[in-house]
Amino acid sequence: MILQAAALSVLLCCVHTYTLWAPFEKTEESSGNTIEDETLSVSELLERANVDVGKNFDEPMVMFGDIAVPTGLQNADPCTARGCLWPKATDGNVYVPYRISNQYSQRERQTIVRGLRSFAASTCIRFTPLNRQSDFVDIQSRSGCFSFVGRRGRSQVLSLSRQGCVFKQIIQHELLHALGFDHEQTRSDRDQHVRILLQNVMPGTESNFRRIRTRNLGTPYDYNSVMHYDRFAFSRNRQPTIIPIPDSNVAIGRATQMSPTDILRVNRLYGCNSTASRPHLKPVQRKHFLEK
Numbered sequence: 001m002i003l004q005a006a007a008l009s010v011l012l013c014c015v016h017t018y019t020l021w022a023p024f025e026k027t028e029e030s031s032g033n034t035i036e037d038e039t040l041s042v043s044e045l046l047e048r049a050n051v052d053v054g055k056n057f058d059e060p061m062v063m064f065g066d067i068a069v070p071t072g073l074q075n076a077d078p079c080t081a082r083g084c085l086w087p088k089a090t091d092g093n094v095y096v097p098y099r100i101s102n103q104y105s106q107r108e109r110q111t112i113v114r115g116l117r118s119f120a121a122s123t124c125i126r127f128t129p130l131n132r133q134s135d136f137v138d139i140q141s142r143s144g145c146f147s148f149v150g151r152r153g154r155s156q157v158l159s160l161s162r163q164g165c166v167f168k169q170i171i172q173h174e175l176l177h178a179l180g181f182d183h184e185q186t187r188s189d190r191d192q193h194v195r196i197l198l199q200n201v202m203p204g205t206e207s208n209f210r211r212i213r214t215r216n217l218g219t220p221y222d223y224n225s226v227m228h229y230d231r232f233a234f235s236r237n238r239q240p241t242i243i244p245i246p247d248s249n250v251a252i253g254r255a256t257q258m259s260p261t262d263i264l265r266v267n268r269l270y271g272c273n274s275t276a277s278r279p280h281l282k283p284v285q286r287k288h289f290l291e292k
């Protein structure tokens, strides 16, 4: 474990020196996505796409399904109180530079750009093409879908494999990790809203269900969050691993895009002072969440 951590820290110190892979000689049709995939839940897509994740030595350790971890087992969302937020510009927007690998087809690239731009419609997050900034999100097709949580400094890989990750809900999910968010079912208050059935969880994947001391920003637990896994996530026996309580029949983890609460959280975490494009959401003062 110590050796593993040491090797990992060496690997991760060099993340910013990664060079982009040569483009695959694949056509759009061979990327493996089908219309049916568009309706799958985030966790179904993640589980399917991440079968081989972490097996390549040159990739960061991936835990909790799709979260890349720099060292040890620390939770990430609390990092937002310690400086892993992306900085706010004087105009009130939060500019997050990105680079998209040339591995993608034009259509895949368009889908990714649409996902990046979707944040501008309802939040003050502005993903913008890299222009000499030092910290940026480096979007590449690696072996699965994964992201670090929050801003890590320098280049940080956000993997959207061409084989199963280039979907709006996955793109938004991974970008929300990069902005500092954890999975909904790991929220600090999750035991009041879901029951975790560890006896049905695939051995070795229990960490997906660990509770985290998240900052919940005064928002309610949200079964429709794009960050919520579905009830059969990481099941070893086709029995549920997550059951909503008290009503076990409520649908969970079926989001195909960010929920209004996901959007509200971004606005609260980043102190976006205008929610003009989501008029049904109340404006929130920055002071409000700093006190949490």
Ligand SMILES: [Zn+2]
Binding pocket: 065, 066, 067, 173, 177, 183
């Ligand atoms: Zn995730």
